[in-house]
Amino acid sequence: KAGVTQTPRYLIKTRGQQVTLSCSPISGHRSVSWYQQTPGQGLQFLFEYFSETQRNKGNFPGRFSGRQFSNSRSEMNVSTLELGDSALYLCASSSGGGRGNTEAFFGQGTRLTVV
Amino acid sequence: TQLLEQSPQFLSIQEGENLTVYCNSSSVFSSLQWYRQEPGEGPVLLVTVVTGGEVKKLKRLTFQFGDARKDSSLHITAAQPGDTGLYLCAGDYNQGGKLIFGQGTELSVKP
16 A cells, blocks of 8 residues: 655755645545654644645645645645745655544655755 | 643663653643654654543554543563664644643754
8 A cells, every 4th residue: 555655755945936836645545734843843734625625724824825625635825925934844645533543654754945 | 822842851871771851831732642753754654642631552552641631651671772862842732723832842852
């Protein structure tokens, strides 16, 4: 069974640019969550999509957005990049909500560097 | 706002020693997960605990879930250099797919 695939693995962007990250979940999983990981803040929840609908959102500015397609693949977009957006962006796949059903399986992440 | 406090933040021990990592919250979890992460990689799920008082073992790792489902611990017996990594606890507060992560415990096991 294939794991969670995130592309690209590494990305270098300039301030003010925008970026799109992609995530393919485990086959059969309908929930995709995105997290930002930085040394100072740890793992911070960005948003979660379930069956193409955003079900939950973290405390990030509107520059961070996402979507999910009918095949459960998800994309995350960050517009007007700032230096502070440099981080490891992680995508997590799970079968869905409900008690005990939030076991999350992570991809390898996309390392975004903003210069 | 749910917070998950994980301690200690850093741990450096010799091979063969035992250690315990703690994860505490003021709120009740629906479930709690433990992950291990290596540099530049995504977290890898170790275990999920759901029932208060539950104990799960994974080779030399023992995971406990508090009776009130507000705290958890990870105990490693006879640590080995291969156990080195970042250990993360993550709480599910029944918010539909959202996990709250502790700050992590950076474990270094020296041969």
